[in-house]
Amino acid sequence: MSKSLLLSTVAAAGILLAGAASAGNLTVVSWGGGYTKSQVEAYHKPWLAMGGKAINSEDYNGGLAEVKAQVESGKVVWDLVDVELSDAVRGCDEGLLLPIDKSILPAGDDGTPALKDFLPGTLTECGVASIVWTTIYAYDTTKFSGAKPTTMADFYDLKKFPGKRGLRKGAKSNLEMALMADGVAPADVYKMLGTNAGVERAFAKLDTIKGSTVWWEAGAQPPQMLADGEVLMTTAYNGRIFGAVATENKPFAIVWDAQVWDLDLWVIPKGAPNVADALKFVAFSTDTKRNAAQASWISYGPVRKSAAPLVGKHATAGIDMKPHMPTAPGNFKNALQNDFAFWADHADELNEKFNSWLAK
Amino acid sequence: MANPDDPLVRFIEVQKSYDGEILVVKNLNLDIARGEFLTMLGPSGSGKTTCLMMLAGFEPATHGEITLDGTSINNLAPHKRGIGMVFQNYALFPHMTVAENLAFPLEVRKMGKSDIEAKVKRALDMVQLGDFGHRRPAQLSGGQQQRVAVARALVFDPELVLMDEPLGALDKQLREQMQYEIKHIHESLGVTVVYVTHDQSEALTMSNRVAVFNDGVIQQLAPPDELYEKPNNAFVAQFIGENNKLMGKVTAMNGKNCTVEVDGGGPVQAFNVKAGAVGEAASLSLRPERVEINPPDGKYPNVFNGKVEELIYLGDHIRSRVNVCGHDDFIVKVPNATGHPQLSKGSDVRVGWTVEDCRALDVYEGP
């Protein structure tokens, strides 16, 4: 027994040593694929050119599970994580994340102080937002000869547009979109979802396409499903669809109606090995120039007002990026912001109901 | 029903090849009489087991016809032939008790329950295993398993039983005991048995007739005594029993006898069985117990000088290796009788034998 104790001590020491070795670099964790590429191009490269600490880029699949595991075991190796708003808030509440002092953020290029330059709601106690992203739905234009879908109601109209639908496997954004397709105004969506009747109404709407739905989980799946002809239209993250159009010339189109937008934020796990450099990187990567530059690699919107006018052409495809931003006026008419507070309260119950509904 | 005097089994011009290039069985003709105990004896690869498998139906004949009771069974499935079979490793079904094993052939024949019980009991009694019906085969000794296998092959009263080296796995003592038991069962039931073995003493002990196989051909088909005393060719002479072989050349023919000039020795008078014409090579076969040491002058036409190389005391006889005619592997069995000649290693002796005991045969070089 004492021997196995000794062994486990040795093993633990080995892990600590390995951790100490990697503490030399700044470990930045994001979602992989085209999104991480945009960050490498827009943030990491200029950061290194400026003489910043070497970066160790890692991918993950979202959620707080790894952060929680690292913080609770006391062996934190991640310095900076790109998370969704609800996770930034929840992680902060649960003491997994470090509060960030907003005074480190530089003013906008036009001189606006940082606190006024960032869009409302994009700065939280523990998080600094970098982009606005959106769950939209998209379709393959070559599959439609006549009328094309233009509204969320069309997505649910199997008579008008018969064919398979793709939806993310989860309650979030599906329930909201279902209510809006059923005619609920964006402003009333969360009020309605707070009642049993509202939840039932959302599931009833989802029921109408349940039999024709293919469910996806990873962001890379929807463009693939569209390309394979597995679905006629599918919900997706707008950047993924844009990526397929811009870099692979796929004939996909996005429907900007009743979409749900959300934020991605930088957060620092409590106990991160390189807090000072992580904070510097947060300030650097969210300044006006960088915030605008990332939008020339992927169609996610900047969170600084001062960055919006600087958005230009796609870095390689040469497409003008402004009309593809989720925050572009033409796209933003009927958008709903994901309510992190609502989901923090109700995610457990609604996911349980969603899973139960799904299994039936 | 065919005439009871007709053979039960006939192999007519049967050939067998597995690969289309080599014949394992070459043009086999064999009649097996009703009630006969016929043994197929031969070294491994001689074709004897293949013949048995063709008879059982597990291997199709490539050419020719096999008849059972006068009808061709070439195209009859094995389970319709009604032939009992005992396998080398008994092939008792391990998941059934002894009684269930015995009942199996009766059940598949849709026999009534009480009939089955009676027959199983009788079969078990026959092999003296009356109390062992509820046991599993794994709980029996090798000899007991053997008996169960024999009982199972006989329980459905087949006219013909095939046995494929059934005693191979038993130790020597048990094997000899089982030989007698099987022989007695055969005699009391009158069933026809075709038995395959490579053990010549087993073949000689049990059989009415023995078919000696080599190279896909029956070398000799004869009762045991004839096989031993009057081998037809050099292979049989060598394969059955102990044999002194002297190589030489035929120098003269005189009626049934001939003269063979032994290499490095001298002329030997021999009984001509299968020697070629004058001038051709021949081998002489001489059983060790038919040679006399230091015979009285004039008793034998064949007398040679030799030298004792080795003596082995075997109780009832003394095995002497003598160098005769340049052959140093010449064996003489000296009976341990009153007044037998006292030999010592290295001493010079004379050996002699009759013309009839010395058979002039063809030359068999071995495989």
Added chain:
Amino acid sequence: MSDQVTAAAYAGPVLAADGTLLKDRLNKTMRRRKLIAAGLVLPLGAFVFITFMFPIILMLYRSVDNPVVHDNMPQTVAALEYWDGQGIPGEEAFAAMVADLVQARKSKEIGRVATRLNFEMSGVRSVLTGTARKAKNMKAPFKDALIAANDLWGERELWVTIKRMAKPFTASQYLAAVDMRFDIDNNMVMQDEDRQIYVTIFGRTLWISLLVSVMCLLLGYPVAYLLATLPLKYSNLLMIMVLLPFWTSLLVRTTSWIVLLQTNGVINDLMVWTGIISEEGRIQMIYNQMGTVIAMTHILLPFMVLPLYSVMKTIPPSYMRAALSLGANPVTSFVRVYAPQTVPGIGAGSLLVFILSIGYYITPALVGGRTGQMISNFIAFHMQKSLNWGLAAALGGILLVGVLFLYWAYSKIVGVDNMKLG
């Protein structure tokens, strides 16, 4: 020498050549051997303990562990200890709650408390975090102050939930794992119908595993038979084909099934091209239960074939020949003589495939769609997404008990000695 012989003859203790007791001598020799043997197994034993037993024990502990409320709301816990659960508790409980909220906000533990309570009572999270923000400025009477902050503080259900969660250990995760909950009077009742899920999923997991085992048996049995009976040069080739999936990554195999089975995949295209089905009649073969069963059957097939093969190889062909010679037709011979002897292989293969199936995760996640999800997918969901590790542990605990039960049942019915794994 003769002394020792005499000593033995007197039936006294037997001595070794050097005069020590023979028994001690033997023990000493054996002890050294045992030590060496133990030393050889120790690294593996330690490895298994650290990487296998220890995590399982931790998991089982976590499924009942409930420290959050107990540790972070000590005053409330004490104040509610003697509350009878009727009506709403007295002012002292409210005062304790306010004090705890202030403290928990300061220590940043309020989020954990809120999260824990939210698993039990949906919507409580914001009530707690919201109230905690205001708690510092609250003045007596605290009952009125709390209810003014949020109506829910006046509800009996909230206080009952807090009292129930005050215990450092709880069975509530296990209840949740079988679609049950405590009602307001602490009785165990079924979960609301629109939230029931795990019993269905456990049932489905067993059903899919059974289906996969049966499919593997039906497909694997003839293959194993061929493997055992074909001449060596053919059986070697066949064996390589059986093992080939083993040498390919699980993900590659699973995604290649997607390529084959999807609506516009190879098989559907082929059937449309040959006119078996119409363009509109393309069959949904993936992203449902069928996809899960097909892909898992393919992946798990070797686990059925190998035990079957190793059993069949030991059955000499003479058994079948004996049965035929005894007059049984080939079918009867097979059913009554050959098949019963393969039972240990069938048992081992089926148990292996079944137990592996029960815990399958990646394949159902990729090709299971809606109806092909299994319990592991929900365990992963609670590990990664909802962060309800307690519930994940309880689901895992039930799965573990299920597997142990299966193993026990198998050893009772077939006998573990009768199992042949290869």
